[in-house]
Amino acid sequence: xxxxxxxxxxxxxxxxxxxxxxxxxxxxxxxxxxxxxxxxxxxxxxxxxxxxxxxxxxxxxxxxxxxxxxxxxxxxxxxxxxxxxxxxxxxxxxxxxxxxxxxxxxxxxxxxxxxxxxxx
Amino acid sequence: xxxxxxxxxxxxxxxxxxxxxxxxxxxxxxxxxxxxxxxxxxxxxxxxxxxxxxxxxxxxxxxxxxxxxxxxxxxxxxxxxxxxxxxxxxxxxxxxxxxxxxxxxxxxxxxxxxxxxxxxxxxxxxxxxxxxxxxxxxxxxxxxxxxxxxxxxxxxxxxxxxxxxxxxxxxxxxxxxxxxxxxxxxxxxxxxxxxxxxxxxxxxxxxxxxxxxxxxxxxxxxxxxxxxxxxxxxxxxxxxxxxxxxxxxxxxxxxxxxxxxxxxxxxxxxxxxxxxxxxxxxxxxxxxxxxxxxxxxxxxxxxxxxxxxxxxxxxxxxxxxxxxxxxxxxxxxxxxxxxxxxxxxxxxxxxxxxxxxxxxxxxxxxxxxxxxxxxxxxxxxxxxxxxxxxxxxxxxxxxxxxxxxxxxxxxxxxxxxxxxxxxxxxxxxxxxxxxxxxxxxxxxxxxxxxxxxxxxxxxxxxxxxxxxxxxxxxxxxxxxxxxxxxxxxxxxxxxxxxxxxxxxxxxxxxxxxxxxxxxxxxxxxxxxxxxxxxxxxxxxxxxxxxxxxxxxxxxxxxxxxxxxxxxxxxxxxxxxxxxxxxxxxxxxxxxxxxxxxxxxxxxxxxxxxxxxxxxxxxxxxxxxxxxxxxxxxxxxxxxxxxxxxxxxxxxxxxxxxxxxxxxxxxxxxxxxxxxxxxxxxxxxxxxxxxxxxxxxxxxxxxxxxxxxxxxxxxxxxxxxxxxxxxxxxxxxxxxxxxxxxxxxxxxxxxxxxxxxxxxxxxxxxxxxxxxxxxxxxxxxxxxxxxxxxxxxxxxxxxxxxxxxxxxxxxxxxxxxxxxxxxxxxxxxxxxxxxxxxxxxxxxxxxxxxxxxxxx
Numbered sequence: 023x024x025x026x027x028x029x030x031x032x033x034x035x036x037x038x039x040x041x042x043x044x045x046x047x048x049x050x051x052x053x054x055x056x057x058x059x060x061x062x063x064x065x066x067x068x069x070x071x072x073x074x075x076x077x078x079x080x081x082x083x084x085x086x087x088x089x090x091x092x093x094x095x096x097x098x099x100x101x102x103x104x105x106x107x108x109x110x111x112x113x114x115x116x117x118x119x120x121x122x123x124x125x126x127x128x129x130x131x132x133x134x135x136x137x138x139x140x141x142x
Numbered sequence: 143x144x145x146x147x148x149x150x151x152x153x154x155x156x157x158x159x160x161x162x163x164x165x166x167x168x169x170x171x172x173x174x175x176x177x178x179x180x181x182x183x184x185x186x187x188x189x190x191x192x193x194x195x196x197x198x199x200x201x202x203x204x205x206x207x208x209x210x211x212x213x214x215x216x217x218x219x220x221x222x223x224x225x226x227x228x229x230x231x232x233x234x235x236x237x238x239x240x241x242x243x244x245x246x247x248x249x250x251x252x253x254x255x256x257x258x259x260x261x262x263x264x265x266x267x268x269x270x271x272x273x274x275x276x277x278x279x280x281x282x283x284x285x286x287x288x289x290x291x292x293x294x295x296x297x298x299x300x301x302x303x304x305x306x307x308x309x310x311x312x313x314x315x316x317x318x319x320x321x322x323x324x325x326x327x328x329x330x331x332x333x334x335x336x337x338x339x340x341x342x343x344x345x346x347x348x349x350x351x352x353x354x355x356x357x358x359x360x361x362x363x364x365x366x367x368x369x370x371x372x373x374x375x376x377x378x379x380x381x382x383x384x385x386x387x388x389x390x391x392x393x394x395x396x397x398x399x400x401x402x403x404x405x406x407x408x409x410x411x412x413x414x415x416x417x418x419x420x421x422x423x424x425x426x427x428x429x430x431x432x433x434x435x436x437x438x439x440x441x442x443x444x445x446x447x448x449x450x451x452x453x454x455x456x457x458x459x460x461x462x463x464x465x466x467x468x469x470x471x472x473x474x475x476x477x478x479x480x481x482x483x484x485x486x487x488x489x490x491x492x493x494x495x496x497x498x499x500x501x502x503x504x505x506x507x508x509x510x511x512x513x514x515x516x517x518x519x520x521x522x523x524x525x526x527x528x529x530x531x532x533x534x535x536x537x538x539x540x541x542x543x544x545x546x547x548x549x550x551x552x553x554x555x556x557x558x559x560x561x562x563x564x565x566x567x568x569x570x571x572x573x574x575x576x577x578x579x580x581x582x583x584x585x586x587x588x589x590x591x592x593x594x595x596x597x598x599x600x601x602x603x604x605x606x607x608x609x610x611x612x613x614x615x616x617x618x619x620x621x622x623x624x625x626x627x628x629x630x631x632x633x634x635x636x637x638x639x640x641x642x643x644x645x646x647x648x649x650x651x652x653x654x655x656x657x658x659x660x661x662x663x664x665x666x667x668x669x670x671x672x673x674x675x676x677x678x679x680x681x682x683x684x685x686x687x688x689x690x691x692x693x694x695x696x697x698x699x700x701x702x703x704x705x706x707x708x709x710x711x712x713x714x715x716x717x718x719x720x721x722x723x724x725x726x727x728x729x730x731x732x733x734x735x736x737x738x739x740x741x742x743x744x745x746x747x748x749x750x751x752x753x754x755x756x757x758x759x760x761x762x763x764x765x766x767x768x769x770x771x772x773x774x775x776x777x778x779x780x781x782x783x784x785x786x787x788x789x790x791x792x793x794x795x796x797x798x799x800x801x802x803x804x805x806x807x808x809x810x811x812x813x814x815x816x817x818x819x820x821x822x823x824x825x826x827x828x829x830x831x832x833x834x835x836x837x838x839x840x841x842x843x844x845x846x847x848x849x850x851x852x853x854x855x856x857x858x859x860x861x862x863x864x865x866x867x868x869x870x871x872x873x874x875x876x877x878x879x880x881x882x883x884x885x886x887x888x889x890x891x892x893x894x895x896x897x898x899x900x901x902x903x904x905x906x907x908x909x910x911x912x913x914x915x916x917x918x919x920x921x922x923x924x925x926x927x928x929x930x931x932x933x934x935x936x937x938x939x940x941x942x943x944x945x946x947x948x949x950x951x952x953x954x955x956x957x958x959x960x961x962x963x964x965x966x967x968x969x970x971x972x973x974x975x976x977x978x979x980x981x982x983x984x985x986x987x988x989x990x991x992x993x994x995x996x997x
Contacts, residue, residue, distance in 0.1 A: 043976040047684070047712035048719075050976045058983070060975070069682050079984075085728035086982050090716040090775075094686030097632065103687040105716035105724055110687075 035132070035139045038063065044073065044138065049089035049102065051078045054142055061129060062089035063138065064102060064113060073133065074113040075140050077126040080104045081118075088126065151180045153248055154453065155240050157230045157395065158255035159185030161194055162426030162442035164211050166255060169450035171220050178454065179251070182223040184230050184242055189279050190214060195439060198306050200282050201313030203868045203887045205847055208854055209279075233399040235419060251421055251453060254396060254409055255446075258389035258427035258437070263298065267360030272367055273383045276307040285384060289314040292381030294366060296320075298357065299387035300327040305471040307386040308349055312472070319350035319378065321370070323387075326353055331467065331478040335496060336521040339503045343474045343522065352378070389437055391428045404430040413459040415449040423449045436463055440571045447574065464535065464571070468527045477520035477527040480534045481507055487516050493545045497522075504548035506530070513539055518548075528610050536567045560610075560617040569614060570607045575600035577614055584618055591615050591921050596878075608925055630911060631688040633661050638836065638911045642696050651701055652709045653693050657685055691715050692911045695798055698834035699906045700947075702954040704961050705834075706968050717796035720972065721958050722778055727985055727996040730778060731771040732758070733795035734785050735831060738805045738823030738843075739766025748788035756781055759993045765802030765840065767793060772994055774981050776974045782959040791831070791957040798912070799834045800841070803827040804852070808845030808862070817862030819845035822891070826860075829895070832955045833902065833948075836909040836918075840875075854882040857915040858898055866890045871901060871929075874916035883919075883926055886934060896945065900933045903944035 038052045044065035052061055060078035078086045083106040091102045096119060101110040110119040116126035130141040156163055192209040217224040232241040239246045260275040262268055272288045275281055295311040297304050300322025311318040326337025341351050356373045363369035366379040391408040402410040402418035408430025415423045425445040427437055441463030451458035466479040484490040489510035496503050502522035508515055515533040533540060565578035575598045583597045591612055595601055601608045628637045650656045661683050690713040698705060705718060717723050722730035749768050753760045756777055758770040773781055794800060803826045808819030823843040842853040843860045853859025859870040865888040873882025886897055909918040931937040962968045974982050987994040
């Protein structure tokens with residue numbers, strides 16, 4: 023693990039990876055330090071925010087695949103489509119468009135220099 | 143699958159498995175009858191029901207399987223006991239038993255679908271060797287055998303079936319003559335003027351036509367096998383005689399058990415297809431309804447539908463059938479509608495148009511007031527048939543000047559729009575589908591032509607109504623305010639075909655450029671409540687999982703830049719992105735290319751070693767290659783490093799692209815093979831590997847007519863002939879199987895490649911997203927003939943362009959895995975986690991039959 027931690031206004035920010043690890047307009051997966059949680063980091067250069075973090079675990083297939091979906095938008099709302107059964111999840115709140123009772127967790131992400139940091 | 147039949151269910155026996163007998167089974171299945179009856183079908187022939195209408199194609203490349211209307215499995219799947227090659231010899235009405243060669247079989251209900259037999263005129267000598275009939279596949283085999291050492295052949299009978307038989311003899315390269323007793327050909331359908339024209343056209347094809355000839359006897363010939371002697375002592379010598387002088391109902395079984403029979407034959411039925419014994423029904427050409435035998439398939443199908451209703455307590459009745467026909471005999475169009483001779487209605491008037499240069503003849507028979515069409519006759523061009531048929535069948539008022547309907551189109555014949563048709567208008571006579579049926583299916587949610595065809599079966603018989611059906615569907619959708627939005631998705635107000643043109647014409651090479659120039663405006667369709675935080679000006683236009691892969695496929699077909707380039711990577715489904723097939727637990731399977739299914743032992747060992755080393759589940763695919771399952775993302779580059787080292791290339795099993803070219807072993811090893819099918823399969827697979835298309839593409843090559851490679855179920859299939867290759871296109875296995883259609887025959891290697899190049903590129907240009915060739919073909923306006931025009935005759939002048947574009951794809955082919963392995967930047971993506979080298983801990987495998995599978 024190469025994650026470092028820092029304290030910022032009583033909230034823990036964790037460095038996950040470097041900006042060069044991200045794939046533009048697509049996703050990569052990362053592990054949260056000290057937990058079983060996997061996050062999908064989705065990088066949309068030029069958008070605000072530029073990086074989204076949601077669960078990598080797909081609740082429909084029970085496989086850790088969300089980072090490998092296609093990023094897009096539905097009526098301007100950024101979404102990611104699960105690569106297995108193609109449900110769409112909103113990147114802003116993780117809610118599944120096809121079934122609003124299902125959602126992915128979301129995390130705040132920021133970039134500091136080349137570091138990609140997650141609030142967790 | 144159907145529900146099982148109860149052991150005490152009443153027993154239904156159907157005698158006869160011809161077109162109508164088979165249609166009855168289809169109708170019974172549609173009514174759910176296999177639940178209520180234990181159904182047994184006896185067929186006298188060796189073959190399951192086949193398409194007799196297209197029988198002459200048996201000599202131009204089609205075989206028994208491709209003419210078959212069903213398979214034994216289809217029957218078995220519905221619990222129907224099909225007994226072929228088991229002739230029924232008697233019906234014992236006292237015991238309620240059917241007697242066959244194999245034994246006695248009790249029935250509760252019985253259907254006679256025995257059809258008809260060819261009438262052989264009582265001419266002395268008609269029992270000589272090489273005097274044959276034309277009715278069944280076995281008859282055709284006998285004709286083919288007799289033709290082996292023959293150079294000439296005569297058909298006795300110049301009607302519809304006679305001319306079909308003449309076509310078959312021409313297909314066997316015999317010098318062919320037609321002998322007709324009446325003063326003209328097709329006396330039932332055409333008048334003297336039409337008959338003259340028809341004769342000229344048929345003689346121009348090299349077929350000799352003798353009319354007004356009654357054969358007195360047949361004897362041994364001097365220069366040929368037979369000599370036919372006519373009433374005026376004139377003679378004709380020939381090697382082979384085929385009688386095709388009409389049909390007679392096969393009513394012997396019914397006669398023997400004393401059912402009511404018509405004066406001139408035929409089992410008498412009522413409006414519900416019941417015979418004089420209400421436990422017995424009759425359908426098709428054996429049945430006599432109101433003193434008429436119906437010798438066409440459409441009325442037979444209607445009877446089958448009525449009989450199915452009668453057997454399942456439905457209430458349909460047979461009300462007679464229209465004998466109008468549209469035919470292409472020896473390549474000559476002939477059409478007859480209603481009272482084509484104008485003999486049945488007093489005071490009928492006619493309009494006639496004859497063009498002896500173009501050899502076209504059209505005649506209208508109208509009511510005395512000129513307002514209704516009573517009949518029509520067409521020779522040489524059937525283009526007006528559909529419109530005239532609608533006027534006739536629906537009693538529509540004729541235009542002010544009825545002649546405008548048959549004058550050349552430059553005279554501006556008014557077209558009969560789909561809105562002018564009443565709901566009762568029959569669109570498809572083969573399956574008796576009305577405009578009302580189509581509308582009801584639309585109301586039930588069908589939204590395209592293919593689903594209308596699937597639901598109603600319209601246009602799946604002879605296909606003659608395809609254009610009419612499409613215009614009705616389009617019109618009806620528009621009329622009921624259903625906006626047929628052809629846009630590929632919310633990001634582009636264009637169809638795939640339109641996007642393809644934009645990319646090609648403007649030379650657009652990236653998705654971002656395309657969406658910037660041609661995407662819908664930002665905020666288009668932005669619901670006021672769905673994205674409250676985003677103003678329309680800042681709403682991102684990212685594309686989506688529909689347009690992104692579709693555009694990538696278009697870009698690949700136009701420019702063929704590596705899909706692994708950074709600009710293309712985020713656009714694709716995970717399978718294309720990581721060049722492997724994601725399975726349900728998030729791991730991937732790997733399929734290296736094995737062209738033609740030919741693999742050396744050394745390479746096979748490498749596959750085994752790689753599978754063993756990485757703990758991969760190993761399975762043989764249907765496309766003659768090996769699939770290795772269970773690789774995690776980070777393992778893929780290592781696996782491919784070893785495979786490429788051993789000489790493998792990527793197999794594109796993950797892409798909407800060329801998959802495999804399956805082959806049988808061909809002439810190299812097989813004693814039946816007539817061409818090197820493996821060699822051709824490898825050549826084709828090497829040529830088209832990497833080609834991206836609207837959907838996956840499967841090919842197969844069979845080395846002889848036994849068709850072991852199952853080429854007729856592929857997008858592109860080749861079957862070897864003595865002279866080259868027969869090409870089949872647009873076949874499909876999968877959810878909705880479709881036989882490939884014979885596209886061209888006896889092509890040499892070079893012609894074959896050129897034809898496939900054009901066919902594939904035309905498909906890639908014009909198909910919808912994720913549309914297989916089979917569905918594309920079914921939605922293609924103009925059908926197979928149009929496709930042949932474009933590809934074989936280059937009617938659009940596109941041939942060179944299509945070939946050049948294909949050559950570009952071939953010249954720029956690169957193995958995507960080799961490309962990736964050579965670039966550390968591209969390899970970075972193949973990490974399960976960007977911050978941890980460990981595998982995904984949630985992937986758990988268990989062992990089964992000596993291999994690992996997901997737990």
